[in-house]
Amino acid sequence: MARKSGKKRKATQDPAGVHAANQVTEAEELLNAGSIDQGRALLESVVAKAVDAQVVQVAQYSLAMLHLCSGNASAADDLLSSLGMRHRLHESVFTPDSGLATVADDDLVATRHVKVVDTPVSPAVWSHVQSKFHHESSPFWPEHRYGAPDVGYFSYAFRECASAAPANCVESWIQLHLLPHVRASFPDKARDIVHAEWWVHSRDQISGHQLHYDTDESRLTQTNQLFYPLVSTVWYLSPGMSAAPTLVMDKMFGQDASAAKGYLVVPKANRLAMFDGRLLHGVVPHFQQQHDDVASLARDTRLTLMVGFWDKHVASNPFNAKQPTANMTLPHKTSTLKWPAHLAENLPMSSPAAATSQPGPVVAVPDPLWVEVPTTCDAASSVDTSDGGLVGVGKYFVPDLAALDADIAGLLAEPTAEDHEWLVAHVEADDVDHPRLLQTLCVLHAWMQRGGDLADSAGDFLLELTAHCPAAARAVRCSHLWASLFVDSFLGDADTQESVDTLAAIAWNVLKGSSAASSDKPDCFHTEDMVEALMAAADRDEQVTGMVCGALAYCLDFVPNRKWVLEGLAPVLRDLYEDQANDDDFDGHVDIRDSEHAVMTVLRASSGDRKKLLSALKAGLGHFYVGDVRAKFQSAK
Numbered sequence: 001m002a003r004k005s006g007k008k009r010k011a012t013q014d015p016a017g018v019h020a021a022n023q024v025t026e027a028e029e030l031l032n033a034g035s036i037d038q039g040r041a042l043l044e045s046v047v048a049k050a051v052d053a054q055v056v057q058v059a060q061y062s063l064a065m066l067h068l069c070s071g072n073a074s075a076a077d078d079l080l081s082s083l084g085m086r087h088r089l090h091e092s093v094f095t096p097d098s099g100l101a102t103v104a105d106d107d108l109v110a111t112r113h114v115k116v117v118d119t120p121v122s123p124a125v126w127s128h129v130q131s132k133f134h135h136e137s138s139p140f141w142p143e144h145r146y147g148a149p150d151v152g153y154f155s156y157a158f159r160e161c162a163s164a165a166p167a168n169c170v171e172s173w174i175q176l177h178l179l180p181h182v183r184a185s186f187p188d189k190a191r192d193i194v195h196a197e198w199w200v201h202s203r204d205q206i207s208g209h210q211l212h213y214d215t216d217e218s219r220l221t222q223t224n225q226l227f228y229p230l231v232s233t234v235w236y237l238s239p240g241m242s243a244a245p246t247l248v249m250d251k252m253f254g255q256d257a258s259a260a261k262g263y264l265v266v267p268k269a270n271r272l273a274m275f276d277g278r279l280l281h282g283v284v285p286h287f288q289q290q291h292d293d294v295a296s297l298a299r300d301t302r303l304t305l306m307v308g309f310w311d312k313h314v315a316s317n318p319f320n321a322k323q324p325t326a327n328m329t330l331p332h333k334t335s336t337l338k339w340p341a342h343l344a345e346n347l348p349m350s351s352p353a354a355a356t357s358q359p360g361p362v363v364a365v366p367d368p369l370w371v372e373v374p375t376t377c378d379a380a381s382s383v384d385t386s387d388g389g390l391v392g393v394g395k396y397f398v399p400d401l402a403a404l405d406a407d408i409a410g411l412l413a414e415p416t417a418e419d420h421e422w423l424v425a426h427v428e429a430d431d432v433d434h435p436r437l438l439q440t441l442c443v444l445h446a447w448m449q450r451g452g453d454l455a456d457s458a459g460d461f462l463l464e465l466t467a468h469c470p471a472a473a474r475a476v477r478c479s480h481l482w483a484s485l486f487v488d489s490f491l492g493d494a495d496t497q498e499s500v501d502t503l504a505a506i507a508w509n510v511l512k513g514s515s516a517a518s519s520d521k522p523d524c525f526h527t528e529d530m531v532e533a534l535m536a537a538a539d540r541d542e543q544v545t546g547m548v549c550g551a552l553a554y555c556l557d558f559v560p561n562r563k564w565v566l567e568g569l570a571p572v573l574r575d576l577y578e579d580q581a582n583d584d585d586f587d588g589h590v591d592i593r594d595s596e597h598a599v600m601t602v603l604r605a606s607s608g609d610r611k612k613l614l615s616a617l618k619a620g621l622g623h624f625y626v627g628d629v630r631a632k633f634q635s636a637k
């Protein structure tokens with residue numbers, strides 16, 4: 001939902017606004033208790049009164065979630081459109097009884113990403129874990145001030161998890177029970193597992209957990225580097241009243257989410273989910289109406305133990321009782337805290353027999369995982385989401401798919417000349433999903449969205465990268481996110497003529513390559529929308545015409561006037577010939593080659609207009625249209 005703490009909102013000092021904020025909090029408490037109809041009515045009342053804009057947005061967001069959970073996607077879309085959201089998860093993700101198909105054991109694509117084991121430990125061990133983290137009796141929660149607004153994510157490090165002597169029962173569970181399942185399920189990663197990171201969550205039914213990547217938080221924030229666990233796991237100790245599922249996408253950081261697949265793991269007591277630690281995942285809230293015979297379930301929390309299994313490089317931090325953080329060492333033995341001693345009690349060795357583990361179900365989400373939200377008639381007055389406020393709540397709805405990666409992209413270091421050299425030297429032409437390439441492109445995209453000097457720097461870097469790294473050009477070409485950014489910029493969003501010229505040159509690099517990265521990748525640049533946007537940019541500023549025509553030379557099936565394309569290219573080529581003739585240190589030979597190739601492409605695709613086009617080319621090149629140059633173009637077939 002649209003809140004995390006249980007405190008009353010005070011978005012405004014206006015009494016009516018404060019009352020509305022408190023009503024939203026009350027509505028969420030009703031929803032959490034299973035009083036769905038009452039909670040919905042209160043939210044609708046807040047929206048109808050429209051006392052405070054910010055509070056109304058929160059109420060609309062919560063109502064949209066309610067509509068999706070009750071199967072009313074159309075009503076949800078109306079609200080989401082007014083909030084400026086343009087994409088949402090498939091409606092089946094929000095519905096407890098959506099009747100989705102279970103992934104078959106021989107579905108190699110799905111099972112490569114997500115694996116589930118039921119009864120990974122014996123009932124005695126599972127019961128022992130539950131007792132240690134019971135939300136009412138365990139000292140772990142109050143001593144960490146779990147759920148307090150100023151307490152963020154925190155976890156603990158278990159170094160050398162395969163061989164070190166366990167310091168508490170959690171480390172024993174990891175070493176004796178979870179690690180063997182992970183190694184068996186991901187044998188290709190088993191040898192590299194050295195350390196484990198563990199944390200626990202106790203959540204109510206409306207909280208969910210926003211879509212995110214598991215990362216080495218210390219290196220991300222301190223050195224601006226991105227690293228992931230080899231394998232991430234979720235051990236469901238108690239499913240909670242709503243049994244909110246874990247959603248795992250086959251999307252890594254920087255990949256285009258529009259083509260992502262989604263897989264659901266429904267919580268069940270003593271069920272273990274395991275997945276590639278690089279993948280985007282989260283918990284989607286479900287709402288369960290309380291009935292008289294399940295009143296006690298309303299108090300049940302969703303209790304989960306998470307473990308990330310890392311290689312040898314993951315960072316760890318000293319224990320910090322005042323401000324818990326990621327991958328901490330355990331408190332010193334002299335600590336006065338009660339929870340370390342509470343977790344030090346291991347299950348007696350005489351416990352009942354071992355578990356009888358068996359594969360558990362993985363549920364496939366229908367395509368497309370990300371659904372476009374229809375734009376309503378009042379979309380022009382929709383909420384500005386540029387500050388990311390509502391997006392960050394769960395990322396179940398986003399204004400654009402780039403928002404899924406934007407928070408991490410903003411923390412990463414600026415791509416360097418060394419990055420450029422490495423990508424050019426090491427990334428194969430067809431490896432459009434290379435992690436380092438995707439990471440670099442994601443950072444560049446985030447910078448270009450911000451505009452200003454950051455966008456200029458990113459544009460210059462991308463221009464060079466797409467010129468020398470074929471995989472980069474192909475990755476951009478098959479990305480809906482990049483295509484949308486270019487189209488919007490060409491239609492008037494770009495800051496300056498120089499930035500439009502750079503973007504057109506990048507589009508030229510992207511389009512001159514092969515038509516698509518591979519048969520299963522879309523071609524997002526060779527489209528009518530892109531051609532119309534390029535031509536609009538040239539109409540608005542004739543100084544960008546040369547670069548625009550270079551790109552259009554590779555989209556001729558959408559271009560109504562090929563002579564205009566050739567007339568735009570000729571001055572570019574003439575200036576290059578002029579520089580070559582007058583400069584002994586001329587270094588634009590690649591530019592000449594690219595320009596000549598674009599001209600030849602137009603001529604070869606226009607046999608019916610050949611004479612007219614050659615005449616236009618001759619006029620544009622002037623005295624350079626002689627000898628070898630003339631022969632080259634006249635022989636183009």
